[in-house]
Amino acid sequence: MAATEEYDVIVLGAGPVGENVADRVRAEGLSAVIVESELVGGDCSYWACVPSKALLRPVIARADAQRLPGLRHAASGPLDAPAVFARRDDYVAHWKDEGQVAWLDSAGIDLVRGHGRLVGEKRVSVTDADGQERFLTARHAVAVCTGSAAALPDLPGLTDVRPWTSREATSAAAVPRRLAVVGGGVVATEMATAWQALGSEVTMLVRGSGLLARMEPFVGELVAKSLAEAGAQIRTGTSVTGVRRAQSGGPAGYGSGAGPVTLTLTGGEQLEVDEVLFATGRTPRTDDIGLETVGLEPGSWLRVDDSCRVSDVEGGWLYAVGDVNHRALLTHQGKYQARIAGAAIGARAQGVPLLETDPWGAHAATADTAAVPQVVFTDPEVAAVGLSAAEAEAQGRRIRVVDYDLGRVTGSALYADGYRGQARMIVDLDRGHLIGVTFAGPGVGELLHSATVAVAGEVPVERLWHAVPSFPTISEVWLRLLETYRG
Structure with a gap:
C-alpha cells in the first residue's frame, strides 16, 4: 500500500459547507485537510448565491425606485448591463480563489487540489491536474461535501446545444435577445427576473400549473403577475420534447456565438430563442468519488442521521454534509449542518458520548426538518x-x-x-x-x-x-x- 499523509479529518469539497466542517473540527482541536478540484469557495461563491444576487440587486433596487414618486422618472431607463456584470465579477473575485485559500491558511486548514475519491475505509486518493496521485488517511472521519449539480433532462442532442444551467446563467457576460427558461422553481424565477430586467425577452416554460409550486399558492401567483407585467411570457403545462441549435447565424459577442436554439414543445410547437436555461432540479455530485469502495451506490444521495453521519456505512467514520444528503439544498442550511457535524466529529474523536442528540440539541440538525428558512430574490x-x-x-x-x-x-x-x-x-x-x-x-x-x-x-x-x-x-x-x- 502506498504511503499516505494522515489527518484527523478529510473533507471532500471546499465549498462553504466543506470550509465550515473543516473550521469546526479545527475548533475542536483536530487536524483537517480539504480536497478540491475546482475553486475554493464552491458553487455558492462563484456560480450560485453570490453572483445571482449581485445580478438581482440592481434589478430589485430599480423596481423599488420605480414605485416611489420623485424617483420613478429617474429610474425609468434601462439597466447598464456591463456595469451590472462588472459588479458581479468583483463579487466573485473574477473567478479566482486566492482570498479563500488565504482564509484556509489562516484557519490552519490544509488544501490539496485535485479530484478526491474514497478508496476504502478512511482512505482517499487525490489525482491532480497532471495525473499525479497521492493518498490521504483519516484518523477519525471523512466528510463528503461535494454538493450538487444542475440536473438536465434526457433530450437527444442536448449536450451539443450547450444549454445554460445555473452556472452559465449567473456568469454570462452579455445579454441574449431571447431567453427560454425551462422550469418554475427558485433558480428559474430568479434568473427570469434578472435577465428580463437586463434586456432579454424571457419565455418561461413550466411543466406544472404555476411557479414556486412548493411554496404557498399566493407566492407563485404574485411572482408570476410581476414577471408578466415586466414583459416575460409564462407558459404553464408545457414541456420541452426536443432541442437543436443552428451552427451559425448567432450574433457575435455573447453566449456560444453559434446560431439560435429551436425548442420543440408539447404538441409539436416550435419556439426559437438565442439561449435556453434549464433549471429543472439538482443531482448529487457523488458519481465519481469512490462510493462503491465503501458499499454505496455511485451517484446517489447519501442517507444520514441528524449528526450528518452516513447511516449505511459501518464504523461511523463517514459523514455527508450539505446538498449531498438531500435534507435541505440551501447553502446556509449546509453551513448549519457543518456546524452540527463538526461538533459531533469532535466529540466522537475525543470519546465523548453525544448527549445532545435530542431535537434542537448541539449534535442534531433539527432545523433541516422543522425550520428551514429561504429567500427567493424575485420581485x-x-x-x-x-x-x-x-x-x-x-x-x-x-x-x-x-x-x-x-x-x-x-x-x-x-x-x-x-x-x-x-x-x-x-x-x-x-x-x-x-x-x-x-x-x-x-x-x-x-x-x-x-x-x-x-x-x-x-x-x-x-x-x-x-x-x-x-x-x-x-x-x-x-x-x-x-x-x-x-x-
Whole structure:
C-alpha cells in the first residue's frame, strides 16, 4: 500500500459547507485537510448565491425606485448591463480563489487540489491536474461535501446545444435577445427576473400549473403577475420534447456565438430563442468519488442521521454534509449542518458520548426538518420558514392558517406606492406555537429571521404578543397577524 499523509479529518469539497466542517473540527482541536478540484469557495461563491444576487440587486433596487414618486422618472431607463456584470465579477473575485485559500491558511486548514475519491475505509486518493496521485488517511472521519449539480433532462442532442444551467446563467457576460427558461422553481424565477430586467425577452416554460409550486399558492401567483407585467411570457403545462441549435447565424459577442436554439414543445410547437436555461432540479455530485469502495451506490444521495453521519456505512467514520444528503439544498442550511457535524466529529474523536442528540440539541440538525428558512430574490421577494399549510395538513397537524394583506401595513405603504404582498403564519393548535411563516412582497427578505427565531424557538403565540414591532415598519405585519389570530 502506498504511503499516505494522515489527518484527523478529510473533507471532500471546499465549498462553504466543506470550509465550515473543516473550521469546526479545527475548533475542536483536530487536524483537517480539504480536497478540491475546482475553486475554493464552491458553487455558492462563484456560480450560485453570490453572483445571482449581485445580478438581482440592481434589478430589485430599480423596481423599488420605480414605485416611489420623485424617483420613478429617474429610474425609468434601462439597466447598464456591463456595469451590472462588472459588479458581479468583483463579487466573485473574477473567478479566482486566492482570498479563500488565504482564509484556509489562516484557519490552519490544509488544501490539496485535485479530484478526491474514497478508496476504502478512511482512505482517499487525490489525482491532480497532471495525473499525479497521492493518498490521504483519516484518523477519525471523512466528510463528503461535494454538493450538487444542475440536473438536465434526457433530450437527444442536448449536450451539443450547450444549454445554460445555473452556472452559465449567473456568469454570462452579455445579454441574449431571447431567453427560454425551462422550469418554475427558485433558480428559474430568479434568473427570469434578472435577465428580463437586463434586456432579454424571457419565455418561461413550466411543466406544472404555476411557479414556486412548493411554496404557498399566493407566492407563485404574485411572482408570476410581476414577471408578466415586466414583459416575460409564462407558459404553464408545457414541456420541452426536443432541442437543436443552428451552427451559425448567432450574433457575435455573447453566449456560444453559434446560431439560435429551436425548442420543440408539447404538441409539436416550435419556439426559437438565442439561449435556453434549464433549471429543472439538482443531482448529487457523488458519481465519481469512490462510493462503491465503501458499499454505496455511485451517484446517489447519501442517507444520514441528524449528526450528518452516513447511516449505511459501518464504523461511523463517514459523514455527508450539505446538498449531498438531500435534507435541505440551501447553502446556509449546509453551513448549519457543518456546524452540527463538526461538533459531533469532535466529540466522537475525543470519546465523548453525544448527549445532545435530542431535537434542537448541539449534535442534531433539527432545523433541516422543522425550520428551514429561504429567500427567493424575485420581485416581489419571497421569504418562508418551516411548513406550508399543505405540508402541515399532510402531516396530520391541527392547524390554523392566518393571512394578512401586507399592503395594508403602514410601513409597507411608505416603502412603496401600490405595495403588493401577502403574509401567512401557520399555528399548531395543539402546541400553541408557529410551525410556518411565509411573506411575499418588496423588502420582506429582512423579515425572515424574526420568523425563523419564532419557529425554531417554538415561541408560544401568546408570548409573541409581547414582541412589539416598531412603527412604521413592514414588521408591523406581525401585530396584524396576531390580532387576526386573536380575532
